[in-house]
Amino acid sequence: xxxxxxxxxxxxxxxxxxxxxxxxxxxxxxxxxxxxxxxxxxxxxxxxxxxxxxxxxxxxxxxxxxxxxxxxxxxxxxxxxxxxxxxxxxxxxxxxxxxxxxxxxxxxxxxxxxxxxxxxxxxxxxxxxxxxxxxxxxxxxxxxxxxxxxxxxxxxxxxxxxxxxxxxxxxxxxxxxxxxxxxxxxxxxxxxxxxxxxxxxxxxxxxxxxxxxxxxxxxxxxxxxxxxxxxxxxxxxxxxxxxxxxxxxxxxxxxxxxxxxxxxxxxxxxxxxx
Amino acid sequence: xxxxxxxxxxxxxxxxxxxxxxxxxxxxxxxxxxxxxxxxxxxxxxxxxxxxxxxxxxxxxxxxxxxxxxxxxxxxxxxxxxxxxxxxxxxxxxxxxxxxxxxxxxxxxxxxxxxxxxxxxxxxxxxxxxxxxxxxxxxxxxxxxxxxxxxxxxxxxxxxxxxxxxxxxxxxxxxxxxxxxxxxxxxxxxxxxxxxxxxxxxxxxxxxxxxxxxxxxxxxxxxxxxxxxxxxxxxxxxxxxxxxxxxxxxxxxxxxxxxxxxxxxxxxxxxxxxxxxxxxxxxxxxxxxxxxxxxxxxxxxxxxxxxxxxx
Numbered sequence: 013x014x015x016x017x018x019x020x021x022x023x024x025x026x027x028x029x030x031x032x033x034x035x036x037x038x039x040x041x042x043x044x045x046x047x048x049x050x051x052x053x054x055x056x057x058x059x060x061x062x063x064x065x066x067x068x069x070x071x072x073x074x075x076x077x078x079x080x081x082x083x084x085x086x087x088x089x090x091x092x093x094x095x096x097x098x099x100x101x102x103x104x105x106x107x108x109x110x111x112x113x114x115x116x117x118x119x120x121x122x123x124x125x126x127x128x129x130x131x132x133x134x135x136x137x138x139x140x141x142x143x144x145x146x147x148x149x150x151x152x153x154x155x156x157x158x159x160x161x162x163x164x165x166x167x168x169x170x171x172x173x174x175x176x177x178x179x180x181x182x183x184x185x186x187x188x189x190x191x192x193x194x195x196x197x198x199x200x201x202x203x204x205x206x207x208x209x210x211x212x213x214x215x216x217x218x219x220x221x222x223x224x225x226x227x228x229x230x231x232x233x234x235x236x237x238x239x240x241x242x243x244x245x246x247x248x249x250x251x252x253x254x255x256x257x258x259x260x261x262x263x264x265x266x267x268x269x270x271x272x273x274x275x276x277x278x279x280x281x282x283x284x285x286x
Numbered sequence: 287x288x289x290x291x292x293x294x295x296x297x298x299x300x301x302x303x304x305x306x307x308x309x310x311x312x313x314x315x316x317x318x319x320x321x322x323x324x325x326x327x328x329x330x331x332x333x334x335x336x337x338x339x340x341x342x343x344x345x346x347x348x349x350x351x352x353x354x355x356x357x358x359x360x361x362x363x364x365x366x367x368x369x370x371x372x373x374x375x376x377x378x379x380x381x382x383x384x385x386x387x388x389x390x391x392x393x394x395x396x397x398x399x400x401x402x403x404x405x406x407x408x409x410x411x412x413x414x415x416x417x418x419x420x421x422x423x424x425x426x427x428x429x430x431x432x433x434x435x436x437x438x439x440x441x442x443x444x445x446x447x448x449x450x451x452x453x454x455x456x457x458x459x460x461x462x463x464x465x466x467x468x469x470x471x472x473x474x475x476x477x478x479x480x481x482x483x484x485x486x487x488x489x490x491x492x493x494x495x496x497x498x499x500x501x502x503x504x505x506x507x508x509x510x511x512x513x514x515x516x517x518x519x520x521x522x523x524x525x526x527x528x529x530x531x532x533x534x535x536x537x538x539x540x541x542x543x544x545x546x547x548x549x550x551x552x553x554x555x556x557x558x559x560x561x562x563x564x565x566x567x568x569x570x571x572x573x574x575x576x577x578x579x580x581x582x583x584x585x586x587x588x589x590x591x592x593x594x595x596x597x
Contacts (some may be wrong), residue, residue, distance in 0.1 A: 072372065072593075079485060081481065081484070081485065084480075084484060103436065109487050109488070109489050110487065111487075112484065112486065112487040113486075113487035116486070117484065119478060119481060119482065119485075121478055123476070123479055123481070123500070124482075125480075125482065125483070125497055125500075126500065126501050127477065133489075135483070135486060135496065135497075136486035136487060138490075139486070139487065139488050139489075139492045139496070140487055185481070186326035186482075187485075187486070190486060232546040234529070236512055237572070273361040
């Protein structure tokens with residue numbers, strides 16, 4: 013199975029939308045293992061793009077390229093070009109610390125700091141030298157993450173005391189407190205119950221007007237519910253016994269789910285494998 | 287085929303013979319219990335002796351004298367039993383050693399767990415462990431014969447026996463303990479927490495200072511308290527390097543006598559069995575025990591109070 017040609021994936025964003033993130037022939041290696049090969053992808057501003065695909069297909073790995081989290085893994089190596097607002101962000105000359113202020117991330121497992129709810133929100137602002145009013149920032153961020161009403165009376169309590177769903181929304185609040193342009197979400201609902209999941213999904217709809225969102229999800233219903241575009245990744249076994257991921261198809265979400273061009277996509281979204 | 291073979295035997299008709307196994311189980315339980323009991327009885331025995339002899343001591347010397355007198359002269363004709371003379375020396379040396387071991391140990395731990403490449407780590411860790419394996423008597427001689435003469439080159443009023451070099455060398459001795467236990471605490475901070483900080487645009491230093499160290503604080507404090515207990519109870523270095531001159535106060539330049547050094551002096555044969563001086567030994571031992579016991583209780587409480595639970 014060959015990787016898709018550049019033209020097929022770029023054509024997914026044909027309209028004159030401005031592109032927030034762009035991947036050009038991106039490959040990621042872990043040591044000598046090629047984990048994801050030759051991904052071309054355009055992510056337009058103020059849209060929600062979902063990455064779906066079976067385990068080991070490299071969807072999280074590609075997500076982590078957009079805020080250079082792979083830099084923290086010593087054996088990981090990223091090839092190709094990644095552009096953010098038209099500027100190259102891969103390579104040694106770009107400071108990942110500054111990039112991550114503009115490209116926020118929410119993780120699979122809620123990971124609030126063992127600090128108060130208030131300090132969880134102000135942490136990012138403090139280290140980035142925020143000059144404004146911190147009380148206002150905390151309220152604005154918590155309102156933005158639809159958490160304010162639940163926690164406004166216990167801002168000094170530990171963030172670890174919240175329920176899983178509340179913790180995850182706290183992490184979203186923490187991410188939007190530093191006013192990023194993009195929010196990357198790595199399976200943000202996989203550790204949450206259905207009600208909390210719905211809350212986070214509704215939140216994503218609200219956040220779309222301000223932020224570009226990229227979400228990795230195992231849940232195809234979730235991808236179809238929340239996203240404007242969907243990228244389907246697949247994995248093939250390599251000679252070394254590992255798995256190599258590649259981008260199969262990238263299109264508007266309704267096209268991926270109702271009329272996919274590739275047979276693999278059709279099989280996956282109809283639940284025949286994965 | 288198989289159906290025929292099993293078909294002849296009714297279910298449940300095969301009774302396993304497990305009497306021997308059950309008996310062995312009971313015997314093993316008794317043996318293990320006996321060994322566990324030995325360590326418990328030993329502790330009770332030591333504690334009992336300490337308490338018994340301490341009570342005997344306080345029948346001869348009032349607890350008021352013990353706590354308020356300002357000189358420690360149990361072997362002189364004019365006996366005085368001011369325990370704070372010994373406690374002040376012990377505390378002073380322990381404080382000096384912690385002032386050395388806390389920065390050295392904690393910074394090595396941060397360096398090892400967060401900054402060092404695997405190669406550097408492979409070299410640094412064994413060196414720290416060698417430091418922990420040096421016999422304390424060697425440290426004592428090092429303090430007396432190397433550190434003190436060196437310090438005297440720029441601290442001319444430093445005496446030959448003094449609390450300063452004993453404390454400094456003791457600090458080096460407990461550094462590996464602080465470093466190793468603190469590193470464990472830092473290492474157990476979940477990866478996801480560090481990722482969370484980095485994803486907010488934190489640098490490595492900001493992540494270490496604002497997230498990793500606070501998250502590991504309970505482990506770091508308990509490592510420190512363990513190190514203090516070790517410093518308070520350490521004997522050889524202070525006996526060799528700090529002198530045997532009971533002095534009340536916190537002057538690190540003069541010879542002092544710690545509680546442990548006093549115990550060495552008495553057990554080396556100065557006091558016959560049953561005398562007041564002999565009983566003094568147990569009163570001092572009891573004080574020492576109470577100090578380390580209080581530290582351990584505090585550490586226990588602190589860890590329970592401040593440990594963060596991640597699932």
